[in-house]
Amino acid sequence: MAQRKRGENMEPMNSTIDPAAKVFKDTYIRDSIVGKAVISDRAVLINSVIGDKVEIGRDCNVVYASFGFGSYIGNGSVIKFTRVGKYSNMSWHLSIGGSNHNYHAACMYTESWWKRTFGVGDGLIPVREDAYTVIGNDTWIGAQANILRGVSIGDGAVIGANALVLHDVPPYAIAVGSPAKVIKYRFDEKTIERLQGVRWWDWPIETIRAASEYLHGDLNEEKLRRLEAIAGQVSSDERT
Ligand SMILES: CC(C)(COP(=O)(O)OP(=O)(O)OC[C@H]1O[C@@H](n2cnc3c(N)ncnc32)[C@H](O)[C@@H]1OP(=O)(O)O)[C@@H](O)C(=O)NCCC(=O)NCCS
Numbered sequence: 001m002a003q004r005k006r007g008e009n010m011e012p013m014n015s016t017i018d019p020a021a022k023v024f025k026d027t028y029i030r031d032s033i034v035g036k037a038v039i040s041d042r043a044v045l046i047n048s049v050i051g052d053k054v055e056i057g058r059d060c061n062v063v064y065a066s067f068g069f070g071s072y073i074g075n076g077s078v079i080k081f082t083r084v085g086k087y088s089n090m091s092w093h094l095s096i097g098g099s100n101h102n103y104h105a106a107c108m109y110t111e112s113w114w115k116r117t118f119g120v121g122d123g124l125i126p127v128r129e130d131a132y133t134v135i136g137n138d139t140w141i142g143a144q145a146n147i148l149r150g151v152s153i154g155d156g157a158v159i160g161a162n163a164l165v166l167h168d169v170p171p172y173a174i175a176v177g178s179p180a181k182v183i184k185y186r187f188d189e190k191t192i193e194r195l196q197g198v199r200w201w202d203w204p205i206e207t208i209r210a211a212s213e214y215l216h217g218d219l220n221e222e223k224l225r226r227l228e229a230i231a232g233q234v235s236s237d238e239r240t
Helices: 111-118 189-198 205-210 221-233
Strands: 028-030 044-046 061-067 078-084 095-098 133-135 146-148 173-176 181-185
Touching: 095 133, 133 146, 189 221
Parallel strands: 028 044, 044 061, 061 078, 078 095, 078 133, 095 146
Antiparallel strands: 173 181
């Protein structure tokens, strides 16, 4: 990163920034697309796509990541090679999408570090083609969780604070611990099935706003029926 004075933004490089985005001080943005989002102080975005109403916390490092509408990630988080859905609640100090170095080699440097330090190394170390990490819609990731590269967190799932997530977590599951294990589900099986039909996060914003009384507060049969009725009225063309 080039030298610059404190409080002075680098011009975003090779990036498209929506004029309505709020980009705070000392950020570094390269090869990215930023919608009507908030990019907080000292955040770094590289090769990433940040949707509308997204908030990236202070000191975040976002590399090859995409964030769907209305998701946010707290201060001091690192997120790489990850696709985040819509309305994901991501706490602070997260580590998401970190990959493995080859510990079978005599030197565990990756290709990019080999190049940086020794100035050579193109093709020397095969680039790992790991799958992206996926964070579903309406998820809640507790503080200081670590979710490894290639893991999928299902829609509606909860990851406990400090969890180390090595394996996929099913939709609406609650997983905690190191290594993380599913301890329970947010709702019973039938309710989860019905909510997966509702997929409220795909509705137009005005529809979600109008349904807020059914989306908040503990879910009950009456609310679920209302949500199902609304879902039935939202055509597939209107779904986002
Ligand atoms: C995962 C979480 C939502 C579960 O909450 P809960 O439903 O009230 O869970 P309970 O307190 O009933 O705990 C159930 C069991 O899981 C354990 N547990 C809960 N959270 C845990 C965690 N983060 N790590 C390890 N174990 C955990 C409990 O000790 C308990 O075990 P036990 O039955 O052997 O006593 C909550 O504990 C959590 O981690 N929240 C994240 C908070 C956070 O990071 N907030 C940041 C702001 S967004």
